[in-house]
Structure formats: C-alpha cells, structure tokens
Amino acid sequence: MLPQVLKTSDLGAWVEALMAESRVAAPVLKETNVSDPTDLKFGWQYVPDPADVRLDYTVTVLGPKKFLWPPRQKLVRYNLGAGAEPEAIIDHEPHVLLGVHPCDITAIATLDAAFAKDVPDPHYLARRSDTAIIGLDCGAPCDESSFCLDMGSLYPESGFDVMLTPLGDAYFVEVATQLGEALVEAAVVRPATKQDMEAHQAFAEEKRSDFHYKLPYELKYLPEILDASYDSLVWEAIARQCFSCGSCNIACPTCYCFDVYDEVEVDLSKGCRVRRYDSCQLDPFAEVAGGENFRQERASRLRHRMFRKGKYILEQTGRVGCVGCGRCERACVAGISIKDTYVQIAGSR
Amino acid sequence: MADKPTLAFFSLACCEGCQLQVLACEEKLLPILEKADIVRFREASDGDADHYDVTFVEGSIVTAHDLERIKEIRAKTDTLVALGACATIAGVNAVKNFQDPDDVAAYVYGDKKEWFPHIAARPLKAEVPVDVEIHGCPINSDEFLEVVTCLLMGKPYRQPNYPVCVDCKLAGNVCLWNKGIPCLGVVTRAGCAPLMCPSAGHKCIGCRGLVDNPNTQAAKDVMAEFGLTVDDVLREFRLFQGIYDEVAKEA
Numbered sequence: 001m002l003p004q005v006l007k008t009s010d011l012g013a014w015v016e017a018l019m020a021e022s023r024v025a026a027p028v029l030k031e032t033n034v035s036d037p038t039d040l041k042f043g044w045q046y047v048p049d050p051a052d053v054r055l056d057y058t059v060t061v062l063g064p065k066k067f068l069w070p071p072r073q074k075l076v077r078y079n080l081g082a083g084a085e086p087e088a089i090i091d092h093e094p095h096v097l098l099g100v101h102p103c104d105i106t107a108i109a110t111l112d113a114a115f116a117k118d119v120p121d122p123h124y125l126a127r128r129s130d131t132a133i134i135g136l137d138c139g140a141p142c143d144e145s146s147f148c149l150d151m152g153s154l155y156p157e158s159g160f161d162v163m164l165t166p167l168g169d170a171y172f173v174e175v176a177t178q179l180g181e182a183l184v185e186a187a188v189v190r191p192a193t194k195q196d197m198e199a200h201q202a203f204a205e206e207k208r209s210d211f212h213y214k215l216p217y218e219l220k221y222l223p224e225i226l227d228a229s230y231d232s233l234v235w236e237a238i239a240r241q242c243f244s245c246g247s248c249n250i251a252c253p254t255c256y257c258f259d260v261y262d263e264v265e266v267d268l269s270k271g272c273r274v275r276r277y278d279s280c281q282l283d284p285f286a287e288v289a290g291g292e293n294f295r296q297e298r299a300s301r302l303r304h305r306m307f308r309k310g311k312y313i314l315e316q317t318g319r320v321g322c323v324g325c326g327r328c329e330r331a332c333v334a335g336i337s338i339k340d341t342y343v344q345i346a347g348s349r
Numbered sequence: 350m351a352d353k354p355t356l357a358f359f360s361l362a363c364c365e366g367c368q369l370q371v372l373a374c375e376e377k378l379l380p381i382l383e384k385a386d387i388v389r390f391r392e393a394s395d396g397d398a399d400h401y402d403v404t405f406v407e408g409s410i411v412t413a414h415d416l417e418r419i420k421e422i423r424a425k426t427d428t429l430v431a432l433g434a435c436a437t438i439a440g441v442n443a444v445k446n447f448q449d450p451d452d453v454a455a456y457v458y459g460d461k462k463e464w465f466p467h468i469a470a471r472p473l474k475a476e477v478p479v480d481v482e483i484h485g486c487p488i489n490s491d492e493f494l495e496v497v498t499c500l501l502m503g504k505p506y507r508q509p510n511y512p513v514c515v516d517c518k519l520a521g522n523v524c525l526w527n528k529g530i531p532c533l534g535v536v537t538r539a540g541c542a543p544l545m546c547p548s549a550g551h552k553c554i555g556c557r558g559l560v561d562n563p564n565t566q567a568a569k570d571v572m573a574e575f576g577l578t579v580d581d582v583l584r585e586f587r588l589f590q591g592i593y594d595e596v597a598k599e600a
Contacts, residue, residue, distance in 0.1 A: 033528055041523045043521050044521075061521050061523060062519075071519040072519075240564075240566075241567050242567065243563070244512075244564065245514035246514060247515070247518050250514075266498050267380035277515075282511045282515070283561055298564065331518060331524060333524065333535050
C-alpha cells in the first residue's frame with residue numbers, strides 16, 4: 001500500500017473507529033510537574049476517550065511492554081487437595097498499541113525473541129499475536145538520557161503494522177503489514193501527494209541531523225568493551241551510589257525476568273500460580289535453595305545488569321538488550337546512567 | 350499444630366489500629382474461623398487460654414510491665430507474629446528514644462510523671478524471638494490474610510525483601526524525587542501495594558522499616574544533594590526507623 005496522509009484533526013475519529021473493534025492503548029497525560037507546568041508526565045494506558053491520546057508525548061515511566069506482559073500475571077489456576085485440576089490461564093484479546101516510538105518497537109522485538117526461545121512462553125506469545133502496533137517516528141531525541149541512535153533502535157525496519165510520521169497538521173501513514181492495511185482502512189486518509197512525500201523526506205533529513213552519537217564507539221564493540229571491563233574498579237565506584245531498588249529493571253522495556261509464586265485462597269480450597277516482574281538488582285534475586293546468594297555484592301549485581309543489557313541478551317536472543325530509551329537513568333534516584341557507564345568503560349583494559 | 354489451632358491477639362503500646370485492620374478483613378475472616386479458634390482478641394471478644402498456637406502481638410515494649418507481658422506471651426506461644434510497625438521496628442514510639450526521658454514523661458503526664466515509669470521503646474524482637482513479622486503502620490489486611498494462609502498450610506511466609514520503588518514503578522507512578530519530593534521508598538521494605546503512599550502523591554515515610562541490606566549511605570548522599578541538612582535526614586529516618594539495636598543494649 002502506498003503512503004497515505006491522515007489529518008491531525010481526523011486522528012480522534014480513527015481512534016474511535018479502532019476502539020469500536022478492540023481495546024486501544026496509547027500515551028496519555030498523567031500529570032504535570034507542580035513546580036514546572038511545561039514539564040508534562042505521560043503514561044501508557046488503555047484509552048478511555050480518543051481525545052486523551054497524546055501523540056506529542058516524549059517519555060513514559062513504563063513502556064508498552066506492560067500490555068504484552070502485565071507486571072502481575074496469573075499463569076495457572078488449581079484446586080488444593082484431591083483433583084487439583086491445574087488449568088493454564090492464557091488470557092488475551094485483540095488490542096492496538098498506538099504511538100509506539102522506535103525504541104519501544106525495537107524493545108518489543110527483543111522480548112519476542114526472548115519469549116520465543118527455548119521453551120516458548122504461551123502467555124506472552126498469545127497476547128503478542130493479538131497485538132497490532134502503530135508506530136510513531138521521532139524527529140528529535142526525547143532528552144539527554146536517550147541514546148537510541150547508538151543502540152541501533154532509532155530506525156526499526158519491522159516490528160510494526162503501521163508507522164506514523166508527524167508532519168505538522170497531518171501524519172504520513174505507512175503500512176507495513178496486512179493487519180496494518182485493515183487498521184488504516186478505518187481511518188479517513190488520502191493518498192500521499194508528491195508534496196507530502198517531500199515533507200516526509202525532509203522530516204527524515206532533519207531527524208538524521210538532530211540525533212547524535214553519545215558513545216565514543218560503535219555498538220558492535222560494546223560486548224568486547226564490557227568483557228575488558230569485567231574486573232574494573234568502576235563497578236564498585238558506581239555501586240556506592242546504587243540503592244539496589246530495582247527501578248532500572250522495572251522501567252526497562254527489554255527486561256524479561258520474573259518471579260513465580262502462589263496465591264492461595266484463605267479457605268485453602270484453590271489457588272493461582274502468578275508471576276511478577278523481578279529485578280536482578282534486588283538482594284534476593286540470585287538467592288538459591290539453601291540460602292546461597294551468588295550475587296550478594298551490590299557491585300556484582302550492577303555489573304550484571306550492564307552486561308545483560310550490552311552483551312548477554314544480544315548473545316542469547318540476537319537482539320539488542322538495551323534500546324537506549326533512557327528510562328533506567330530517568331528512574332534512578334541516584335542518577336546512575338547506563339549511557340555514561342558505557343562511555344566510562346571505553347578505555348578499560 | 351493441633352487439628353484446630355488456637356490464635357490470640359495482644360496489644361502493647363500502640364493505637365490498636367492493626368487489630369482494626371484485622372477486623373477490616375470482614376467476611377474473609379470467616380474461613381479462618383472455620384479452621385482456627387480465636388481465643389483472645391480484645392477488640393472483638395472476651396476469653397483466654399493457657400496455650401496459643403499462633404499469637405499476634407501489636408505494639409512496642411515501652412514499660413517494664415510490657416517486658417514481663419511479652420515474655421509471658423512468648424512462653425505460652427508456639428508461633429509469635431509481630432503485628433505492625435510498633436511491634437516490628439518500634440514504630441513511632443521510638444521517636445521518644447531520641448529525647449530526654451524525663452522531658453518526654455513530663456510532656457505526656459505532667460506532674461504525675463513519676464506514676465508512669467517508662468523505658469526506651471523497642472520492638473518485640475529486641476526482647477524475645479519473633480517468628481513472623483507483618484510490617485506497616487497500619488498493617489496491610491491482605492498481607493495478614495496471606496500470613497494466616499501460610500500458617501494454616503504450614504509453609505513459611507517470606508516477607509517482601511525489596512524496596513517500595515519496585516511496586517511504585519510497577520504502578521507507573523512518576524518518581525516523587527523527579528518531582529522534587531524526597532521519599533524513603535528507595536530503602537523501605539515493600540509490601541504496602543496497592544495502597545502505597547506514593548500512589549496517592551505522598552512521600553514514603555518508611556513505616557515498614559528498612560529493606561535488608563539498604564544503601565542508607567547513598568540515601569543520605571542523595572538527600573544531601575537535595576539540600577537537606579543532616580538533621581532533616583535523620584528526622585526522616587527516625588520517624589519509623591529508630592535505632593532500636595543500640596536502645597536494646599542500653600536496657
């Protein structure tokens with residue numbers, strides 16, 4: 001399908017049409033900083049009203065990951081005693097993620113690879129297969145924390161059904177899949193003219209000039225640079241500031257570790273096996289039966305995260321473990337920055 | 350545990366709000382009553398027994414009399430559960446530990462202060478072994494039910510050992526620090542979700558005590574960078590997290 005154009009004023013009607021078919025999640029305004037009214041805080045939510053959709057958003061605390069993999073997810077329900085009858089809970093319904101930035105599109109591709117490898121995860125994959133993704137291109141970096149250009153997540157070639165490019169009072173609409181074509185059929189669009197295409201190219205050129213590399217080396221060297229830094233004193237130094245609060249992992253769009261536990265009704269008749277997001281920065285994360293903890297030191301946990309994001313996930317899934325979205329840095333009360341850390345270790349031997 | 354275990358509730362120095370949180374479980378208490386006998390519960394009924402399978406004790410030890418009582422209770426109890434911040438970390442009672450004991454007594458009892466001798470406030474574990482802790486001011490009713498479920502199943506209850514930040518991020522909250530409000534969630538044990546203070550826009554004041562192995566030095570550094578003085582920082586930490594270990598030694 002050739003590119004189309006959607007007037008900004010017709011966006012609401014499109015969202016309404018999409019909402020008639022399935023749930024639609026999008027960024028909305030959560031709150032405004034009391035001391036700075038220009039500092040808007042956005043969050044991903046299922047949209048209550050099309051007018052609430054804010055495609056002018058920059059960053060969110062949590063990414064759209066939570067719709068594919070809820071922070072707390074019931075996996076199995078069972079009875080206690082004889083006739084346990086465990087029953088898997090595969091809970092999904094069609095939904096649309098509207099306005100996903102390139103970094104999060106790339107992050108979802110990492111999650112797809114992680115949850116499909118070894119024993120495929122039916123809970124994630126069922127929700128994923130019922131998910132339509134409408135991307136939203138970025139013309140400028142969100143803020144100082146983002147380094148998506150470095151991490152190769154700024155120009156995703158797939159992983160979305162539709163891509164929107166904001167062109168002032170209209171969106172340039174590109175369809176990438178059959179599902180995307182069906183989504184766009186619900187919108188009032190017109191075919192892109194030569195002028196629209198020129199405007200789209202101008203956006204692309206401006207985008208290229210607005211993003212700058214922040215690491216002093218190419219992404220392909222990161223795993224080796226990490227390797228060389230393993231015994232560096234830098235980990236101990238950064239860990240002195242680290243609370244091990246887990247905020248970095250919880251906010252990360254590619255983290256996929258979870259903890260599994262049981263929730264039993266107080267009458268002891270039945271229960272559920274549940275999983276929730278876990279964090280490798282937490283003290284008990286690497287604790288095993290018998291009480292042994294093989295990453296008891298704060299510094300070893302911090303180094304582990306930096307290695308996961310820059311090396312291990314890439315090696316295991318073939319996809320980047322860090323998309324450079326900057327959420328972990330923004331979420332860190334101590335101001336620990338994965339970007340600055342990757343800069344700092346550049347000279348390690 | 351016997352076929353139908355006996356449960357008891359006691360209060361030391363506190364507001365008894367944690368017992369009210371137990372009663373607030375309402376109809377969810379009924380399945381417990383089918384499986385266990387509550388033999389002592391001042392907020393709900395009369396009665397007593399010679400031995401308790403599980404005893405829930407709220408409140409801090411603040412008098413010599415409290416000290417005797419907790420030792421008696423411990424002697425009659427198989428599993429002792431400390432209920433709420435006053436019992437687990439001495440709670441707000443410990444604020445007085447950082448003031449002159451005479452001044453404190455005079456402030457509360459005036460010229461009758463000699464009638465009410467008191468000792469430094471301390472949590473139960475400073476004096477007797479405690480088997481399970483349910484933190485919070487007040488406790489979270491859901492956590493109480495979870496602990497009871499574990500006890501009835503004979504399985505250990507593992508209290509959350511991660512900071513409030515985890516649940517706060519999961520709720521999608523914008524960090525209060527990012528809004529210029531210092532919050533103790535970074536070092537405070539979680540377990541209060543979904544009713545946690547930051548979700549309502551209030552800073553965490555640490556009522557569930559410190560997580561194991563907290564980086565309190567980093568917390569103080571960050572607060573100092575925020576422009577808070579040492580006194581401000583200590584005040585933040587002392588509201589709920591009085592240094593009971595040192596206090597206990599002094600007794």
